[in-house]
Amino acid sequence: MLVITLLSLGCVSSSVSLFSPSYVFYAQKRPSQAVAIYHLAPNALNTQLDTLSTLQLRRLAELKNINATYQLAMRFLQKGDYSAAQLWWQTRFDSFSRLQQQRLADHLAADQQWQAISMLWRSGQLPNGNAKQSWYLRQSMATANISPQYAEQHQFVLSLNDLKAQPQCHFNVLMMTDHADGIATLKLFKQRYESKPEPSLNSFCFSEVVYVADQFQCNSSDNVLQCDWYQAEDYTWPAGFDFIVMMSEQGSANVRGGIMHINSTQPYAVFLHELMHFNGFEDEYTLPTQKQQWLCQQQGHVAPNLFIARQLKPPVGWQKSIACNNNLAYKPSPDWSIMQYQLMGLSEQYRQLWQKQINQPLTKPVRFLDYFAFLGLKPSITMASTKHSFSD
Structure with missing residues (x-):
């Protein structure tokens, strides 16, 4: 009876668009008739695929309906069932429209399905x-492969060009x-950091992230x-x-010559700890033997906290410190501090010591250009007037 009714609707050519809601209504009410309805009015169902059940989409996909196959794959992706989704998109991906391919690939990337992205690549x-x-970023490919539009959309830059220091800050x-x-x-x-500057406002200003x-x-x-x-x-x-x-991706954090090396799995507390090294603070756990040989042989204030x-x-x-093995080292507090155990956080005592070191430094901070000079390098310096990109 249902098929007869639908056939009567389909007898008039102009009735397809007029009665499209009826086709969809019957498809929803009678899932077993979805295939029959599809044969009668394919365009009507194709515009309403998102309203169909998963079972109905599957039946249409089995008929090699590309739009239904795409919709079914996306539905499984949205549910987090990546294996089921791949069963439908993998063999039909080339048949999808360009927009469908982009949307599906974007969904895979957003869900970090890198194995699937790698297969497509x-x-x-x-x-x-x-x-x-x-994917290019995931593979650390050269900046020439990254579009400026994508970088702007994701709030990072591809070169040092146009980066400007902020004059109100002690350090940039x-x-x-x-x-x-x-x-x-x-x-x-x-x-x-910007939500809670340490040790105070305008102590440090940070550039945009440069890939x-x-x-x-x-x-x-x-x-x-x-x-x-x-x-x-080689760079300006x-x-x-x-x-x-x-x-970078791995390796323990350290500061050398005004350059902090830190990996992306380390927490913010480690970042703050390393930031204090820029201003001459020393670690309060036992220092490396090589460093002790020259630092621990001195006397007086050799660091803000040593x-x-x-x-x-x-x-x-x-109080006594274990930084040096000569039993002559002292630190400001009997308690563990951020310089001994990063996850302790920054205490008010060390915040004040940090601020004092910025305002009245015991020694001049080593800047990265000083380190470059120590290496015998003479890189060009610009006021952001030279176009330059980190590319091969």
Whole structure:
């Protein structure tokens, strides 16, 4: 009876658009008749596929209806059933429209289904768009592969061009990374710092995040993150910046020559700890033997938080420190601090010490250009007037 009724509706050519809601209504009420209805009025159902049940979509997809196949795959993706989704999109991906391919690939990338994205990439099927750009970043590909529009949309930059130091800040810091997770993490660190500046407002200003790909060949050596800064001479650096934060994928955090090396899995507390190293603070756990050989042989205030009482009395209230093995080292507090255990957070006592060090430094902070000079490098410095991109 239902099929007869629908056939009567289909007898008049102009009635398809007029009675489209009726076709959809019957398809919803009688799922078993979806195929019959599809044969009668394919265009009517094709415009209403999102209203059909999964079972109805499956039956239409089995008839090789491309739109139903796409809709079914997307429905499984939205439910997080990636295996079921792949059963439908993998063999029909080339038949999807370009817009459908982009939307499906973007959904896979947003859900970090990198194995599926890799498969599309290897087969030459990954369409241009956000998914492909995300994949390029995931592979740390050269900046020439990243579109400026994508970078602007995701709030990072591809070169040092146009970066300007903020004159109101004591120190300006370049934020650089070689991989996708680093972009997201550095943006979060910057946002968190700006929501609560330490040790006070305008102590540090951070640049936009700069994606530099693998130009500095950062890696973990003996679990210590390090980069090849001899490559720095090939690039033009913006004037007015004091320090660099370079974020890579692995290796323990450290500061050397005004450059913080940190990986994207480390928490904000570690970032804050390393930031204090820029201003001369020392670790309060036992220092490396090589460092002790010269630092612990001195006397007096050798750092804002380290006093060597060789022939002098330590400041009132300072306590023994394990930083040096000579039993002559003292630190400001008997308690653990952020410089001994990063996750302790910044106490008010150390905040005040930090502020004092900025206002009345014991020693001049080592800036990254000082380190470059120590390496024998003479990179160009610009006021952001030279176009330059970190590309091969």
